Amino acid sequence: MKGFTLFRVAGVGVMLFSLFGVFSGTAHAAQCEPPGGFPAWVKSFKAENANLSPRTLSALDGLTLNQQVLKLDRNQKHFKQSFEQFANSRITAGRVQKAQSMLRRHASLLRRIEQRYGVPPQIVVVIWGLETDFGTNMGKQDAIRALATLAYDCRRTEMFQRELSAALQIIERGDLRPSQMRGAWAGELGQTQFLPSNYLRFAVDFDGNGHRDLIRSVPDVLASTANYLKGYGWRPGAGWEPGEPNFAVLKEWNRADVYARTIALFATRLSPTN
Numbered sequence: 001m002k003g004f005t006l007f008r009v010a011g012v013g014v015m016l017f018s019l020f021g022v023f024s025g026t027a028h029a030a031q032c033e034p035p036g037g038f039p040a041w042v043k044s045f046k047a048e049n050a051n052l053s054p055r056t057l058s059a060l061d062g063l064t065l066n067q068q069v070l071k072l073d074r075n076q077k078h079f080k081q082s083f084e085q086f087a088n089s090r091i092t093a094g095r096v097q098k099a100q101s102m103l104r105r106h107a108s109l110l111r112r113i114e115q116r117y118g119v120p121p122q123i124v125v126v127i128w129g130l131e132t133d134f135g136t137n138m139g140k141q142d143a144i145r146a147l148a149t150l151a152y153d154c155r156r157t158e159m160f161q162r163e164l165s166a167a168l169q170i171i172e173r174g175d176l177r178p179s180q181m182r183g184a185w186a187g188e189l190g191q192t193q194f195l196p197s198n199y200l201r202f203a204v205d206f207d208g209n210g211h212r213d214l215i216r217s218v219p220d221v222l223a224s225t226a227n228y229l230k231g232y233g234w235r236p237g238a239g240w241e242p243g244e245p246n247f248a249v250l251k252e253w254n255r256a257d258v259y260a261r262t263i264a265l266f267a268t269r270l271s272p273t274n
Helices: 037-048 054-060 067-074 083-090 093-105 107-117 121-132 143-152 157-172 196-202 218-231 247-253 257-270
Strands: 004-010 013-019
Touching (some): 083 257, 093 107, 093 257, 107 218, 218 247
Antiparallel strands (some): 004 013
C-alpha cells in the first residue's frame, strides 16, 4: 500500500524502501494460506490470473515456499539512525568518486534523459548508487518465488498478490524472462530496485531494443528512474533540498526522511557549483 515502508537488507546495507501499491491487480485475491497449503494457493492464484498466457503462468510451476523470505519479513527492525549517521555511512568518499565517474562516463546519456524527463543527472546517479552501488548489488533472490511466498502469507497478501501479478505481466509483455528476475527479498528488481508494479508503470525502453530491461540496460535503468520521478511531479529547474518543491518527489521515491535527505545531500555535493 502507498506509504508502507519496508526495512530491508540490500547489497549496500540496510535501506528503506517505500512500497507503492499502484498496480490495479486482479479483481479478487486468492485466499491466503488455504487448507491445501502453498500448492493449493498457487493453483488458485493461477486461476485468478487466467488472462495471462500458459507460458507466463508456468513461471509459478514447481515453486516452494521461501522460508528465508518469511524470516526476513518477520524480523524487520525499526530504523533508529540519525540523519547524520545514515548519510555519513552512505555518502562515502569511494561512492562519491564512483558517482563522479558515472556522471562523466554517461554524460551524453544523462543529458538526453534530462531533456526528456527534466531530472538532473546527479539525482539519477545518486539514486543508482544508493540503491545498488551502480548495479553491482541488485540482490540474488528469485523474485517470482519471493513474491509468491509473500503473496501466500496472510500478513500483506493483497499487496503482494498485486506485485506478483505485475511481475507476471512483465514476463507477458516480453521485458524479462523468469530466470532473469532476481533481486531483493521483497521482489524489488533492477539497478534502482523497482517493485514490479512500478516497473510496469514507469519502465521505459530508452535504448530502443524493444525491451524495458532494468537489470542489464543502463539507458533503460536511468531513464526509467527519471520517468518515475517525473511521474510523481518532478519540477525541472526547481530545488530538491528539504523545503524545496522536488524534495516531496524524493519522498515519493522513499518515504523515509533520512533516505530522501541523503539523496538530496549527495546530489548537492555532486552539483557543478560545489
